[in-house]
Amino acid sequence: MQHDVIAFLTSVAEKVGPESRFIHMGMTSSDVLDTATSLQLVEAGRLLLSGLRGLREHVGRRALEHKDTVCIGRTHGVHAEPVTFGLKLALWYDEIGRSIGRLEAAVKSVSVGKISGAVGTFAHLDPEVEEAACRRLGLRPAPVSNQVVQRDRHAEYLAVLAVLAGTLEKMAVEIRHLQRTEVLEAEEHFAKGQKGSSAMPHKRNPIVCERIAGLARLMRSYALCGMENQPLWHERDISHSSVERVVLPDANILMHYMISRMSTLIEKLVVHPGRMLENLEKTGGLVFSQTLLLALVSKGLVREEAYRIVQDLSMDCWNSGASFRAAAGRHPEILRTLTPAEIEACFDPGAQLRHVDRIFRRAGLIS
Numbered sequence: 001m002q003h004d005v006i007a008f009l010t011s012v013a014e015k016v017g018p019e020s021r022f023i024h025m026g027m028t029s030s031d032v033l034d035t036a037t038s039l040q041l042v043e044a045g046r047l048l049l050s051g052l053r054g055l056r057e058h059v060g061r062r063a064l065e066h067k068d069t070v071c072i073g074r075t076h077g078v079h080a081e082p083v084t085f086g087l088k089l090a091l092w093y094d095e096i097g098r099s100i101g102r103l104e105a106a107v108k109s110v111s112v113g114k115i116s117g118a119v120g121t122f123a124h125l126d127p128e129v130e131e132a133a134c135r136r137l138g139l140r141p142a143p144v145s146n147q148v149v150q151r152d153r154h155a156e157y158l159a160v161l162a163v164l165a166g167t168l169e170k171m172a173v174e175i176r177h178l179q180r181t182e183v184l185e186a187e188e189h190f191a192k193g194q195k196g197s198s199a200m201p202h203k204r205n206p207i208v209c210e211r212i213a214g215l216a217r218l219m220r221s222y223a224l225c226g227m228e229n230q231p232l233w234h235e236r237d238i239s240h241s242s243v244e245r246v247v248l249p250d251a252n253i254l255m256h257y258m259i260s261r262m263s264t265l266i267e268k269l270v271v272h273p274g275r276m277l278e279n280l281e282k283t284g285g286l287v288f289s290q291t292l293l294l295a296l297v298s299k300g301l302v303r304e305e306a307y308r309i310v311q312d313l314s315m316d317c318w319n320s321g322a323s324f325r326a327a328a329g330r331h332p333e334i335l336r337t338l339t340p341a342e343i344e345a346c347f348d349p350g351a352q353l354r355h356v357d358r359i360f361r362r363a364g365l366i367s
Contacts (some may be wrong), residue, residue, distance in 0.1 A: 005029040026124030028117055030236065034149040035113035037248065038139055041157060044252040045107035049100060051259040052164070056096040058266045060365055063089035067360060070349050071185060071276035072287060077177075079287050082280060082349040084356055085186070085271060092171050094363045099164045106160040109153045113139040119235045120146040147236035151229045158226035158247065161255050165219035168262050172209035172216075175269070179206045185276045189268035208265050212258055219258075222251040280349070285325035289314050291346040292328060299337045309333050 006029075013020035024032075067086035072079050115130040117123050122130070127141070134141045142149050178186040188206050190196070196203030225247045229240035280287070289310050296306035313331055317324040325347050328334055334343060345351065360366045 003029075005032060026117065026129075027115060028147060030148045031115040031117070035115065035134070035137065035139065037154075037244070038110050038113055038149065039137060041110045041154075041248070041252075042107055042138075044256075045103060045110070045157070048161075048252065048255055048259065049103055049107070051256060051263065052096060052100055052103065055259055055263040055266065056093060056100065058263050059089050059093045059096060062266055062269065063087075063093055063360070063365055066271060066273075067356060067365075068353075069271070069273045069276065070280060070353065071273075072280045072282075079279075079283055081287050081290065082352050084353060085273075085276065087356060087359065088174065090360055090363050090365060092167070093365065095167050095170075097364075099160070099167055102160045102163065106157040110157050111139050112142040112149055112153065113137060114142045114145040114149050116142075116145050118147055120144065146234075148232070148240075151226070151232070151240055154244070154248070155223070155226035155230055158223045158251055161251050162216075162220045162223035164255065165216040165258065168258050169213050169216035171262065171266075172206075172212040175265070176206045176209045176213070179204075179209075183275075183279065185272055185279065187270045187272075188265060189270055208261050212262060215254060215258055219251060219254060222247040222254075284317060284321075284323035285328070285347050286314055286317060288347045288349075288352075289324070291352065292334070292343070295342060295346050296334065296337050301337055 005024075009020075009024055012023060016023065063086045065086070066089065067084060069085040070082055071085050071088075073081050073083035113130070113134040114120070115125060115133055116127070117125060130141045175186060175188065177183060179188065187204065188208055190204045195201075196205045196207075225243050229243055232240060293303075293306050293310045296309065297303050301309075309331070313327055313334075314324060316322070317327055328346070329340060329343050338346075357366065
């Protein structure tokens with residue numbers, strides 16, 4: 001028969017009998033399919049939102065737990081200045097909140113039905129029928145349609161899922177780096193009896209993070225499919241249909257899985273504050289170079305001169321492995337401008353982190 005809706009109607013007619021003539025009267029297949037798809041997307045979106053809110057709660061709780069857990073911040077993968085592990089999590093908490101807002105908007109966008117006929121003109125049914133049916137289904141009538149609900153709505157929904165997947169991947173990539181043997185500031189929970197490698201019994205690998213990073217690539221491909229489905233011939237063709245039968249259910253199932261796995265990962269994440277402090281001290285205080293620079297400038301040195309002094313000293317210490325903190329305390333040019341106590345104060349991470357509570361308040365994590 002090569003037509004699923006006709007096959008369905010034929011099967012129903014065999015059971016219903018003569019009264020089946022009223023079934024599907026004045027409708028086209030997409031009146032049924034697109035309205036049903038909207039119902040499915042709305043229900044799926046609500047399940048994803050529930051999971052996403054749960055993930056955000058886990059991230060927020062761990063952020064508060066480690067609000068004052070000092071660690072090194074990195075830019076370009078290189079030690080930069082101190083942050084706290086809680087701030088990393090607060091950043092994710094805030095971003096997940098934006099994804100919740102985007103997904104709520106996308107669910108609203110796809111919450112439309114259409115029963116407007118073969119080309120959207122209501123040629124054989126009045127608009128009141130569409131309005132009544134959509135009202136009973138909890139949907140809004142699409143203000144204008146042709147044979148289908150327009151696919152910019154579905155593209156938006158899939159794009160939102162792809163952006164969310166990017167957020168989850170960002171979290172996963174950070175944790176993967178932190179689990180590297182040379183870093184080891186945090187790691188995925190490793191259950192008793194779990195195996196990390198078939199060859200190397202010692203391995204504890206960030207497998208969930210790697211899985212999420214890989215699946216994010218798949219989610220981005222689904223978003224591209226959604227955008228490719230927007231331009232249909234005239235009032236409709238079916239080039240979108242075969243794609244949607246795969247990507248719409250797969251994308252929602254996949255995202256539900258990714259949210260669930262990340263929630264468990266964050267909830268059970270093993271954090272090593274002691275190792276964070278070890279790594280913070282690894283450069284002998286080089287990460288406080290900007291504080292020292294600004295202290296010299298605040299005492300009247302021209303910035304270019306202050307930068308030259310601090311950079312030369314930094315490079316010498318980097319190359320020799322000497323303590324930058326100790327070298328700064330005996331540097332004649334620095335001692336002409338700053339007292340020993342002022343130099344020592346430049347190496348206090350607490351001074352750099354004095355606004356952490358304010359950031360947490362701005363993120364809504366504390367009042």
